[in-house]
Amino acid sequence: MTISFELRRAVPADAPSMARVHVDTWRETYRGLMRDGVLDDPGLVNSREKFWNAVLTDSQFEQNGVVVASHRGTLIGIAMAGHCLDDAEGPQQLYVLYVYRAFHGAGVGAALLNAVIAPGAPAALWVADPNPRAQPFYRKNGFIADGAVKIEDDVREIRMVRSIQAATAGQTDGVSAD
Secondary structure: OOOOOEEEEOOHHHHHHHHHHHHHHHHHHHEOOEOHHHHOOOOHHHHHHHHHHHHHHOHHHOOOEEEEEEEOOEEEEEEEEEEOOOOOOOOEEEEEEEEOHHHOOOOHHHHHHHHHOOOOOOEEEEEEOOOOOHHHHHHHOOOEEEEEEEEEOOEEEEEEEEOHHHHHHHHHOOOOOO
């Protein structure tokens, strides 16, 4: 699929649209993995909007990279990375990467990932397990499961890490993903 899209750093005015993308993509991705009560909570969009407002305005988050993707003026994807929060390899952690299903396979996810974490940089992330679309995407981008598992919001997650060697190998092999 070929589409045109733009990437840019998120600004506080994006918080409402980012919240909508966040919730909509959670519902697309996690239905059946996450409790319906969480996904269908009428206050979910509002809580995500408060979250994004804080991320985009509070100085404690100023070191995070927060990027949005838009298509024809509408946000279609969001990403955020920052300092690694646990003992994983690498100084950076991908916290958020969501793209509307309609735009999967168009390069939006890879562009967002590379905008918040340099392609050759070591990093870590947590991904739902199972997540048959995301896990292969991250593997194509040099991440491998390191055996760490956690349960958050009743969802099993595995940690994936990318070392300098894995990231470099992915670049030289011309690997790409959505």
